[in-house]
Amino acid sequence: MPDASDPAALLKTNLAEVATLAVQCEALAPALAEATRVIGGALTGGHKLMACGNGGSAGDAAHLTSEIANRYCDDRPPYPAIDLTADHNIVTAIANDYGLEQMFARQVRAHGKPGDVLCVFSTSGNSANIVAAIGQAKAMGVHTVAFLGKGGGRCKGLADIELVVPSDVTARVQEMHLLLYHTVCEALEPALALARVNSE
Numbered sequence: 789m790p791d792a793s794d795p796a797a798l799l800k801t802n803l804a805e806v807a808t809l810a811v812q813c814e815a816l817a818p819a820l821a822e823a824t825r826v827i828g829g830a831l832t833g834g835h836k837l838m839a840c841g842n843g844g845s846a847g848d849a850a851h852l853t854s855e856i857a858n859r860y861c862d863d864r865p866p867y868p869a870i871d872l873t874a875d876h877n878i879v880t881a882i883a884n885d886y887g888l889e890q891m892f893a894r895q896v897r898a899h900g901k902p903g904d905v906l907c908v909f910s911t912s913g914n915s916a917n918i919v920a921a922i923g924q925a926k927a928m929g930v931h932t933v934a935f936l937g938k939g940g941g942r943c944k945g946l947a948d949i950e951l952v953v954p955s956d957v958t959a960r961v962q963e964m965h966l967l968l969y970h971t972v973c974e975a976l977e978p979a980l981a982l983a984r985v986n987s988e
Contacts, residue, residue: 805960812954813964820968823933823949824975830905830931831856831976832983836868838899838930840892840921841909844962846873848909848935852969860973864981870899872921892921902929907969910934911961913941913952922946935968937961 791797827837837856839849849871856869872895873879882894896906906925910918913936922943925932934940934947938956953964 802959805957806963809953809955809960809964810967813968816951816953816968819949819951820971823951824972826931826933826949827905827907827972828976828979830903831867832979833903835901835903835905836870836899837905837907838870838872838896839907839909840872840895840918842873842915842917844958845909845911845935845965848962848965848969849873849907851966852907852973855969855973860970860977862977862981864977867980870895872896872899889916889920891917893917893924896921896924896928896930900925900928900930903931905931905933907933907935908943908947909965910941910943911937911958911965913938913943916942919943919946935965937965 831837837853839852840846841849850873853869853871856867858866872892878895879891882891886894900906906921908918908921919942922932922934923946926948932947932949934943934950936943936950937953937958938961940950940952944950944952951968953961955961955964
């Protein structure tokens with residue numbers, strides 16, 4: 789193990805871990821392509837994307853929805869995307885009245901329509917509110933995409949599409965999640981731009 793007080797040594801170690809993990813994540817390419825197809829089809833078909841997660845994964849949910857509702861790289865029209873972690877009034881009201889487990893599922897129930905997409909982020913796959921959100925979405929005909937790690941945990945096998953990063957280190961899982969959904973956003977840009985141009 790590198791000296792924790794030596795940033796240069798830590799960086800070298802972390803970069804080596806990321807490089808190895810990135811190669812391993814090439815196996816997720818088919819699932820990533822399917823996630824891109826489903827998300828793109830939903831957005832260009834007049835549906836919305838919702839996303840949620842806890843802690844650092846909440847940041848990923850916010851990041852993904854901002855890329856969709858604003859833009860990723862190209863100057864293209866915006867598309868509807870809702871970050872289910874964003875409104876502290878809603879989140880705390882649901883947590884207070886129904887418990888933390890329902891924090892996202894109840895919002896999916898409020899906003900979700902058949903044909904929409906829910907993207908969930910959980911490095912462990914064991915968050916009860918993520919499990920509940922997937923269940924609520926599937927019951928409503930909302931497509932589900934799960935960005936997971938550590939073997940997938942309790943979420944394993946629940947979502948329509950799952951991208952399980954093969955690492956037990958939370959930081960490395962989150963770093964790969966960022967790369968994966970950035971790749972989705974980049975792949976979607978031409979289709980999102982073209983669809984809005986053709987509809988206007």
